[in-house]
Amino acid sequence: MESKIWLSSPHMGGHEMQYIQEAFDQNWVAPLGKNVDEFEIAIETFLGESNRVAALSSGTAALHLALVQLGVGYGDEVVCQSFTFSASANPIKYLGATPVFVDSDPDNWNMSPDYLEAALVDRIAKGKKPKAVIVVHLYGMPARMDEILSICEKYNIPLVEDSAEALGSTYKGRKCGTFGEFAVLSFNGNKIITTSGGGALVCKTEEEKVKTIFLSTQARDPAPYYQHSEVGYNYRLSNICAGIGRGQMQILPERILQRRANHDFYENLFRDTEAVTVFTEANEDYYSNHWLSSITIDGSLTSKTNYDMMAAFAAQNIETRPLWKPMHLQPVFKDCPYYGETVAEDLFNRGLCLPSGSNLTNDDKKRINDVISNYQF
Numbered sequence: 001m002e003s004k005i006w007l008s009s010p011h012m013g014g015h016e017m018q019y020i021q022e023a024f025d026q027n028w029v030a031p032l033g034k035n036v037d038e039f040e041i042a043i044e045t046f047l048g049e050s051n052r053v054a055a056l057s058s059g060t061a062a063l064h065l066a067l068v069q070l071g072v073g074y075g076d077e078v079v080c081q082s083f084t085f086s087a088s089a090n091p092i093k094y095l096g097a098t099p100v101f102v103d104s105d106p107d108n109w110n111m112s113p114d115y116l117e118a119a120l121v122d123r124i125a126k127g128k129k130p131k132a133v134i135v136v137h138l139y140g141m142p143a144r145m146d147e148i149l150s151i152c153e154k155y156n157i158p159l160v161e162d163s164a165e166a167l168g169s170t171y172k173g174r175k176c177g178t179f180g181e182f183a184v185l186s187f188n189g190n191k192i193i194t195t196s197g198g199g200a201l202v203c204k205t206e207e208e209k210v211k212t213i214f215l216s217t218q219a220r221d222p223a224p225y226y227q228h229s230e231v232g233y234n235y236r237l238s239n240i241c242a243g244i245g246r247g248q249m250q251i252l253p254e255r256i257l258q259r260r261a262n263h264d265f266y267e268n269l270f271r272d273t274e275a276v277t278v279f280t281e282a283n284e285d286y287y288s289n290h291w292l293s294s295i296t297i298d299g300s301l302t303s304k305t306n307y308d309m310m311a312a313f314a315a316q317n318i319e320t321r322p323l324w325k326p327m328h329l330q331p332v333f334k335d336c337p338y339y340g341e342t343v344a345e346d347l348f349n350r351g352l353c354l355p356s357g358s359n360l361t362n363d364d365k366k367r368i369n370d371v372i373s374n375y376q377f
């Protein structure tokens with residue numbers, strides 16, 4: 001059997017071990033230290049404007065602390081894009097609140113502005129004004145931010161951007177992760193850059209960053225003994241992991257171009273296959289990091305499904321994955337309100353994510369090409 005081609009695997013830049021070694025040499029083997037500080041500065045510099053970044057143990061933790069700071073609590077409602085990974089919605093439940101799910105736009109795959117507004121109008125009419133809206137830039141594709149932001153402004157509801165998959169993507173030239181009241185980044189092992197596990201909360205002010213760090217380090221009051229006036233969390237990023245992050249930030253621009261080149265490879269590969277559409281930016285307003293290159297299969301042009309193609313790749317030891325199963329179809333969220341039709345469900349039923357690592361070799365691409373060349377549509 002040939003070696004496995006992964007969907008998206010870690011890709012080191014070369015300097016990561018040096019920063020980890022530094023942490024060991026200085027014995028900063030702790031969830032604080034120079035690597036954490038420098039990693040935060042590197043992300044702040046990358047995002048620009050006046051964004052402030054708190055490095056945390058995961059993207060999920062970052063979203064949890066965003067919702068805590070927006071005052072989400074027991075019995076509240078939070079609107080969330082249905083077509084996403086469960087980590088976008090789970091922190092709503094951690095706080096005893098209820099997710100209200102919203103369908104996607106068929107071309108953009110992210111939150112439909114129309115269904116968002118329908119949801120807000122209906123929840124407000126029911127006397128339940130949502131405490132926040134969580135929009136996701138799925139697979140790196142920026143959401144329709146102008147419309148989503150103006151709807152959130154109209155109803156005066158804060159927007160949280162789940163930018164876990166979209167570091168380096170831009171909308172109208174502005175970086176994803178800089179639009180929301182808060183934004184979430186993830187450095188899990190499969191993301192565009194990784195700290196093995198980790199995340200960050202992008203804040204608009206230094207005060208919010210300080211507050212995020214305070215909450216993530218058990219919310220200690222300034223006293224000589226351990227005193228707590230608020231519930232704290234243990235969510236700070238390890239200084240060892242942050243060392244990986246410092247090395248990874250140095251090569252982020254290259255990783256974006258490599259992922260985008262994968263997308264171009266798939267556009268070429270499926271150029272003459274009418275039954276397959278490669279997920280692409282609608283126009284120049286959108287610049288995706290193409291974290292995962294994805295396709296949809298048109299069932300009116302072929303009897304083969306996404307699972308047939310998945311099996312053909314698996315037979316050659318090549319990993320692919322169906323698109324995210326929408327949250328409103330998940331057993332764990334079955335009782336949550338949903339606004340929309342079947343856009344996300346339809347994408348889930350006929351989509352597939354293809355190998356997208358920035359470390360894909362020409363040989364890997366040849367093997368992928370061979371599977372498709374031999375595939376009977």
Ligand SMILES: *Cc1c(COP(=O)(O)O)cnc(C)c1O
Pocket residue numbers: 057058059060061084085087088136162164165185186187188198199
């Ligand atoms: C990965 C991911 C997260 C969670 O990040 P972790 O660091 O794994 O906790 C949240 N939302 C989306 C859309 C993701 O892809």
